[in-house]
Amino acid sequence: MIDPVFLDTPLYRCEALEPALGCAVSIKLETANPVRSFKARGTEVVASQLAEHGSRAVVCASAGNLGQALAWSGRGRGLDVTVVASRFAPAAKLDRIRALDARVELVDGDFDLARERAAAVARHDGIRLVEDSLDLETCEGAATIGLELVGPELVGPEPVDTAPSFDAVLIALGGGALATGVGHVVKALAPGVEVICVQPLGAPAMTLSWRGRRVVTTDATNTIADGVAGRRPIPAVLADLLLVADDAVLVQEASIIAGMRMLLDHAGLVVEPSAALGIAAILEDRDRFAGRHVVTIVCGSNVDVDAYHRWVGPASTRRP
Incomplete structure (x- = not known):
């Protein structure tokens, strides 16, 4: 995969x-x-499985690296990727996520607040939530x-x-x-x-x-x-x-x-x-x-x- x-x-x-x-x-x-x-090793597995089952959208919270990896893996498989991140995350990481055609949503808080928001987006939109380390x-x-x-x-x-x-x-x-x-x-x-x-x-x-x-x-x-x-x-x-x-x-x-x-x-x-x-x-x-x-x-x-x-x-x- x-x-x-x-x-x-x-x-x-x-x-x-x-x-x-x-x-x-x-x-x-x-x-x-x-x-x-290293994050793309995991997102490649996630995105491969989603594409295989016909899913078209996915969301994650990220400090930067997971979001970039999921954007890369999702783009190659036609997935609509949303990344929720802290407004205080490094700008270079956020810019690279956007450059890979993912949508970035920023929260006024830290990574754990971004996790909560990503879960809310997944519930509202009925899409797959990728939770790093838990998945x-x-x-x-x-x-x-x-x-x-x-x-x-x-x-x-x-x-x-x-x-x-x-x-x-x-x-x-x-x-x-x-x-x-x-x-x-x-x-x-x-x-x-x-x-x-x-x-x-x-x-x-x-x-x-x-x-x-x-x-x-x-x-x-x-x-x-x-x-x-x-x-x-x-x-x-x-x-x-x-x-x-x-x-x-x-x-x-x-x-x-x-x-x-x-x-x-x-x-x-x-x-x-x-x-x-x-x-x-x-x-x-x-x-x-x-x-x-x-x-x-x-x-x-x-x-x-x-x-x-x-x-x-x-x-x-x-x-x-």
Whole structure:
């Protein structure tokens, strides 16, 4: 169901990062596709099923990346796509959604308010509501990243006595589709690999919920990582996360920015803040990862250029 353009993204050892981090680091580059994030793996499944059943319209709430992915997948299958987003979402993400012929409706609030509005639109118009992380298709799409991570030698009708070279995978944690999708595959096929979810300290709801084994909501978020800035975890997604995550950690904004700088300086990658969470986790706990081989999923690169320059700064101002 998934267009091959979104599959088999690069996975490579990035030795230039390793002296500063103290561990072997491999990058799974989910930005090397037309929508510059992993989200289209899931929306391709959703849109394929809708088109197969004759549906013509679909709506979602999005911080930006899901909306762009659904617009791309829907346009290719003749679907009428509506994306509800916060008025404060990055303008670059909203512009790309519109450029893909989707209708954008803005709300005067955050992502969770956009979720409520999208649900109301779906009820009123009688159309499909795509709820990221709650809809299994979005998790299944993300899970294909896990299949590519553990390697084709581990995927097949017969188990084989082979393990991947890495011993931990660092996954950005927002709504949970990426973490639960990849986590289920990794734990099924390479159970010795540690699944570590990473979230900003300024948007900790899912991590606090994982730690407490119950849904914990927050009143607000305060992070530049807009792609993972939710306040209200979905109970069913938390239940999934509790099955597959070995740990969930919170990182500071300064570490996220430092991670973005490192990915630019040492890997030549311009990434959005959510994609730097894995590097931020290593920076904050070098002893934990010392001497290990870690994979970090670079999940998106849809970032406002002006904001990126404010955060990362010109090369002349960065420390080596």
